[in-house]
Amino acid sequence: MADIREYPRNKEGSNISKIAVDRDLCISAVSCIAVAAETWELDDENKIVVTDADSVDDDTLMESAKACPTKAIFLYDTEGNQVWPV
Numbered sequence: 204m205a206d207i208r209e210y211p212r213n214k215e216g217s218n219i220s221k222i223a224v225d226r227d228l229c230i231s232a233v234s235c236i237a238v239a240a241e242t243w244e245l246d247d248e249n250k251i252v253v254t255d256a257d258s259v260d261d262d263t264l265m266e267s268a269k270a271c272p273t274k275a276i277f278l279y280d281t282e283g284n285q286v287w288p289v
C-alpha cells in the first residue's frame with residue numbers, strides 16, 4: 204500500500220486546502236525544495252515532508268508540485284478535488 208502523508212493547508216485566500224505526498228514515489232530529487240524551500244524538507248529517510256503548508260502562495264506551491272519528476276506531490280482544492288496531478 205502506498206505510504207501517503209497528508210498535510211492540511213489553511214492559508215487565507217488559498218484555493219488549495221490539502222497537500223499529500225506519496226513517500227514511495229519520492230526519489231529525493233529536491234526539485235520541489237528548489238522551488239519552495241519554505242514548504243519542504245527531506246526527513247532522515249530522505250523523503251519529503253511538509254514543514255510549513257501555508258508558507259507560499261498557490262502558484263508557487265503548484266509550480267513546486269509540478270517540478271517533481273515522479274509526481275509524488277498531490278494538491279487538493281477546498282472542495283476536496285485533486286488539482287494536481289491532473
Ligand code: SF4
Pocket residue numbers: 228229230231232233234235236250251270271272273274275276
Ligand atoms: S521533487 Fe519529488 S521526488 Fe524530489 S524530493 Fe520533491 S517530492 Fe521527492
